[in-house]
Amino acid sequence: xxxxPVGRSRLYDDLVAHLDPARPAVMVVVGAxxxxxxxxxxxxxxxxxxxxxxxMGVDEELVVDRTTxxxxxWRVVRALGRPEAAATDLAASPASMSDSDIxxxxxxxxxxxxxxxxxxxxxxxxxxxxxxIVHHLIARLRGxxxxxxxxxxxxxxxxxxxxxxxxxxVELGRLDVDEIVGFLGDSARGVRPPLxxxxxxxxxxxxxxxxxxxxAFADVFACLGESRGTA
Numbered sequence: 001x002x003x004x005p006v007g008r009s010r011l012y013d014d015l016v017a018h019l020d021p022a023r024p025a026v027m028v029v030v031g032a033x034x035x036x037x038x039x040x041x042x043x044x045x046x047x048x049x050x051x052x053x054x055x056m057g058v059d060e061e062l063v064v065d066r067t068t069x070x071x072x073x074w075r076v077v078r079a080l081g082r083p084e085a086a087a088t089d090l091a092a093s094p095a096s097m098s099d100s101d102i103x104x105x106x107x108x109x110x111x112x113x114x115x116x117x118x119x120x121x122x123x124x125x126x127x128x129x130x131x132x133i134v135h136h137l138i139a140r141l142r143g144x145x146x147x148x149x150x151x152x153x154x155x156x157x158x159x160x161x162x163x164x165x166x167x168x169x170v171e172l173g174r175l176d177v178d179e180i181v182g183f184l185g186d187s188a189r190g191v192r193p194p195l196x197x198x199x200x201x202x203x204x205x206x207x208x209x210x211x212x213x214x215x216a217f218a219d220v221f222a223c224l225g226e227s228r229g230t231a
Contacts, residue, residue: 005036005043006183006214007175007207012040016047018168019149021115024141028163029153031172033122036211037153040172041119044151048117053149056080057119064120068129074102077109080116103132107140115147123154123162134161180204180214187218190225 004012018025031037038058045055056062062076097105110116125133133150141148152162156171163169181197181204188195195203207213 005039007179011170019051021052025149026166027151028159028166028169030156035172038121054116062120065124066126070102074106077106080113110148111146117149119151121153123152124158130161175208177204177208180207188221
Protein backbone atom coordinates (compact mmCIF):
# COMPACT_ATOMS: atom_id res chain seq x y z
CA UNK A 1 0.00 0.00 0.00
CA UNK A 2 1.19 3.53 -0.73
CA UNK A 3 2.96 5.09 2.24
CA UNK A 4 1.78 8.11 4.15
CA PRO A 5 3.90 11.27 3.93
CA VAL A 6 6.23 11.66 6.89
CA GLY A 7 4.50 13.57 9.67
CA ARG A 8 1.04 13.34 8.08
CA SER A 9 0.00 9.73 8.73
CA ARG A 10 -3.22 10.54 10.56
CA LEU A 11 -4.41 13.07 7.98
CA TYR A 12 -3.43 10.76 5.14
CA ASP A 13 -5.33 7.86 6.69
CA ASP A 14 -8.41 10.07 7.08
CA LEU A 15 -8.35 10.80 3.33
CA VAL A 16 -7.60 7.25 2.19
CA ALA A 17 -10.49 5.95 4.30
CA HIS A 18 -12.87 7.81 1.98
CA LEU A 19 -11.51 6.28 -1.23
CA ASP A 20 -14.08 3.86 -2.61
CA PRO A 21 -14.09 3.33 -6.39
CA ALA A 22 -17.80 2.52 -6.23
CA ARG A 23 -18.96 5.93 -5.02
CA PRO A 24 -18.18 9.66 -5.20
CA ALA A 25 -16.42 11.61 -2.47
CA VAL A 26 -15.36 15.18 -1.74
CA MET A 27 -12.19 15.82 0.25
CA VAL A 28 -10.81 19.16 1.39
CA VAL A 29 -7.21 19.89 2.37
CA VAL A 30 -6.81 23.22 4.17
CA GLY A 31 -3.40 24.84 4.35
CA ALA A 32 -1.36 27.87 3.42
CA UNK A 33 1.03 27.76 0.44
CA UNK A 34 4.14 25.85 1.49
CA UNK A 35 2.31 23.79 4.11
CA UNK A 36 2.73 20.55 2.14
CA UNK A 37 -0.56 20.41 0.24
CA UNK A 38 1.00 19.17 -3.02
CA UNK A 39 3.16 16.66 -1.14
CA UNK A 40 0.10 15.16 0.52
CA UNK A 41 -1.74 14.96 -2.81
CA UNK A 42 1.20 13.16 -4.41
CA UNK A 43 1.00 10.47 -1.75
CA UNK A 44 -2.76 10.26 -2.08
CA UNK A 45 -2.27 9.62 -5.79
CA UNK A 46 -0.33 6.45 -4.98
CA UNK A 47 -3.14 5.10 -2.82
CA UNK A 48 -5.78 6.03 -5.39
CA UNK A 49 -3.96 4.36 -8.29
CA UNK A 50 -3.53 1.18 -6.24
CA UNK A 51 -7.30 1.13 -5.73
CA UNK A 52 -7.95 1.42 -9.45
CA UNK A 53 -8.56 5.14 -9.87
CA UNK A 54 -7.36 7.27 -12.71
CA UNK A 55 -5.72 10.38 -11.29
CA MET A 56 -5.45 13.92 -12.55
CA GLY A 57 -4.26 17.03 -10.84
CA VAL A 58 -0.65 17.03 -9.62
CA ASP A 59 1.54 16.71 -12.69
CA GLU A 60 -1.18 18.15 -14.92
CA GLU A 61 -1.63 21.26 -12.73
CA LEU A 62 -5.41 21.18 -12.69
CA VAL A 63 -6.13 24.88 -12.10
CA VAL A 64 -9.27 26.44 -10.65
CA ASP A 65 -8.70 30.14 -10.05
CA ARG A 66 -10.55 33.44 -10.44
CA THR A 67 -10.38 33.25 -14.23
CA THR A 68 -11.61 29.65 -14.58
CA UNK A 69 -15.08 29.31 -16.11
CA UNK A 70 -17.60 26.51 -16.46
CA UNK A 71 -16.53 26.23 -20.09
CA UNK A 72 -12.92 25.71 -18.97
CA UNK A 73 -14.07 22.87 -16.70
CA TRP A 74 -15.89 21.30 -19.65
CA ARG A 75 -12.76 21.47 -21.80
CA VAL A 76 -10.62 19.84 -19.11
CA VAL A 77 -12.96 16.92 -18.45
CA ARG A 78 -13.57 16.50 -22.18
CA ALA A 79 -9.84 15.96 -22.60
CA LEU A 80 -9.86 13.19 -19.97
CA GLY A 81 -11.42 10.70 -22.34
CA ARG A 82 -9.93 12.16 -25.51
CA PRO A 83 -6.18 12.62 -24.97
CA GLU A 84 -5.57 11.99 -28.67
CA ALA A 85 -7.88 14.78 -29.79
CA ALA A 86 -6.37 17.75 -31.58
CA ALA A 87 -5.78 20.89 -29.55
CA THR A 88 -7.94 22.88 -31.93
CA ASP A 89 -10.82 20.50 -31.35
CA LEU A 90 -10.51 20.75 -27.57
CA ALA A 91 -10.33 24.52 -27.78
CA ALA A 92 -13.63 24.72 -29.63
CA SER A 93 -16.09 27.04 -27.89
CA PRO A 94 -19.49 25.57 -26.96
CA ALA A 95 -21.13 28.89 -27.87
CA SER A 96 -24.47 27.27 -28.62
CA MET A 97 -24.57 25.42 -25.29
CA SER A 98 -26.33 26.69 -22.18
CA ASP A 99 -24.83 26.28 -18.72
CA SER A 100 -27.16 23.35 -18.08
CA ASP A 101 -26.05 21.73 -21.35
CA ILE A 102 -22.39 22.13 -20.37
CA UNK A 103 -23.10 20.69 -16.93
CA UNK A 104 -24.64 17.61 -18.53
CA UNK A 105 -21.62 17.24 -20.81
CA UNK A 106 -19.27 17.52 -17.82
CA UNK A 107 -21.14 14.70 -16.09
CA UNK A 108 -21.08 12.55 -19.24
CA UNK A 109 -17.30 12.94 -19.55
CA UNK A 110 -16.69 12.31 -15.84
CA UNK A 111 -18.86 9.22 -15.92
CA UNK A 112 -16.89 7.84 -18.86
CA UNK A 113 -13.56 8.54 -17.11
CA UNK A 114 -14.60 7.13 -13.71
CA UNK A 115 -13.38 5.96 -11.32
CA UNK A 116 -11.18 9.02 -11.26
CA UNK A 117 -9.68 11.30 -8.63
CA UNK A 118 -9.42 14.97 -9.58
CA UNK A 119 -7.07 16.92 -7.33
CA UNK A 120 -7.19 20.73 -7.44
CA UNK A 121 -4.22 22.34 -5.69
CA UNK A 122 -4.45 26.05 -4.94
CA UNK A 123 -8.24 26.20 -5.34
CA UNK A 124 -9.25 29.87 -5.59
CA UNK A 125 -12.30 30.13 -7.87
CA UNK A 126 -14.59 33.00 -8.78
CA UNK A 127 -17.65 32.88 -6.47
CA UNK A 128 -19.88 31.94 -9.40
CA UNK A 129 -17.85 28.84 -10.24
CA UNK A 130 -17.47 27.96 -6.55
CA UNK A 131 -21.25 28.08 -6.19
CA UNK A 132 -21.67 25.80 -9.22
CA ILE A 133 -19.16 23.28 -7.88
CA VAL A 134 -20.67 23.26 -4.38
CA HIS A 135 -24.37 23.31 -5.23
CA HIS A 136 -24.54 21.72 -8.67
CA LEU A 137 -21.55 19.54 -9.58
CA ILE A 138 -21.10 17.87 -6.19
CA ALA A 139 -24.84 17.39 -5.77
CA ARG A 140 -25.13 15.73 -9.19
CA LEU A 141 -22.13 13.47 -8.63
CA ARG A 142 -23.66 12.27 -5.39
CA GLY A 143 -27.18 12.00 -6.74
CA UNK A 144 -26.06 9.98 -9.76
CA UNK A 145 -23.44 8.09 -7.70
CA UNK A 146 -20.73 8.87 -10.23
CA UNK A 147 -17.47 7.43 -8.80
CA UNK A 148 -15.48 10.65 -8.97
CA UNK A 149 -13.39 11.89 -6.05
CA UNK A 150 -12.77 15.63 -5.83
CA UNK A 151 -9.84 16.67 -3.68
CA UNK A 152 -9.85 20.43 -3.15
CA UNK A 153 -6.73 21.94 -1.59
CA UNK A 154 -6.34 25.59 -0.73
CA UNK A 155 -6.45 28.25 1.96
CA UNK A 156 -9.16 28.26 4.61
CA UNK A 157 -10.96 31.19 2.99
CA UNK A 158 -10.87 29.76 -0.54
CA UNK A 159 -12.22 26.32 0.37
CA UNK A 160 -14.87 27.49 2.86
CA UNK A 161 -17.81 26.70 0.56
CA UNK A 162 -16.65 23.24 -0.49
CA UNK A 163 -15.69 22.44 3.08
CA UNK A 164 -19.31 22.73 4.17
CA UNK A 165 -20.33 19.84 1.91
CA UNK A 166 -17.14 17.74 2.08
CA UNK A 167 -17.06 14.12 3.21
CA UNK A 168 -13.77 14.77 4.98
CA UNK A 169 -11.72 17.89 5.69
CA VAL A 170 -8.17 18.00 7.05
CA GLU A 171 -6.05 20.95 8.13
CA LEU A 172 -2.31 21.05 7.60
CA GLY A 173 -0.77 22.30 10.80
CA ARG A 174 2.74 21.38 11.84
CA LEU A 175 3.99 17.87 11.15
CA ASP A 176 3.99 15.12 13.76
CA VAL A 177 7.37 15.45 15.50
CA ASP A 178 7.59 11.83 16.66
CA GLU A 179 7.10 10.57 13.10
CA ILE A 180 9.88 12.85 11.89
CA VAL A 181 12.22 11.74 14.68
CA GLY A 182 11.77 8.10 13.62
CA PHE A 183 12.28 8.90 9.95
CA LEU A 184 15.40 11.04 10.50
CA GLY A 185 16.77 8.45 12.91
CA ASP A 186 16.66 5.84 10.14
CA SER A 187 18.27 8.30 7.70
CA ALA A 188 21.08 9.08 10.14
CA ARG A 189 22.07 5.51 10.99
CA GLY A 190 25.40 5.85 9.23
CA VAL A 191 26.36 9.19 10.77
CA ARG A 192 29.36 9.08 13.16
CA PRO A 193 29.32 10.06 15.91
CA PRO A 194 25.63 9.11 15.98
CA LEU A 195 22.97 11.72 16.64
CA UNK A 196 21.31 11.34 20.03
CA UNK A 197 17.57 11.64 20.70
CA UNK A 198 17.85 15.29 21.70
CA UNK A 199 19.65 16.23 18.49
CA UNK A 200 17.18 14.33 16.31
CA UNK A 201 14.26 15.98 18.08
CA UNK A 202 15.77 19.43 17.52
CA UNK A 203 15.96 18.73 13.78
CA UNK A 204 12.44 17.28 13.85
CA UNK A 205 11.01 20.31 15.65
CA UNK A 206 12.44 22.58 12.96
CA UNK A 207 11.17 20.38 10.14
CA UNK A 208 7.71 20.15 11.73
CA UNK A 209 7.16 23.81 10.85
CA UNK A 210 8.84 23.59 7.43
CA UNK A 211 7.84 20.35 5.62
CA UNK A 212 10.52 20.61 2.89
CA UNK A 213 13.17 20.36 5.63
CA UNK A 214 12.24 16.73 6.33
CA UNK A 215 13.80 15.41 3.13
CA ALA A 216 16.54 18.05 3.14
CA PHE A 217 17.76 16.84 6.55
CA ALA A 218 17.35 13.20 5.51
CA ASP A 219 19.45 13.76 2.38
CA VAL A 220 22.19 15.48 4.38
CA PHE A 221 22.30 12.65 6.93
CA ALA A 222 22.39 10.03 4.17
CA CYS A 223 25.29 11.84 2.48
CA LEU A 224 27.19 12.10 5.75
CA GLY A 225 26.68 8.39 6.36
CA GLU A 226 27.87 7.47 2.87
CA SER A 227 30.91 9.71 3.22
CA ARG A 228 31.80 8.04 6.49
CA GLY A 229 31.44 4.62 4.90
CA THR A 230 33.84 5.46 2.05
CA ALA A 231 36.41 7.33 4.13
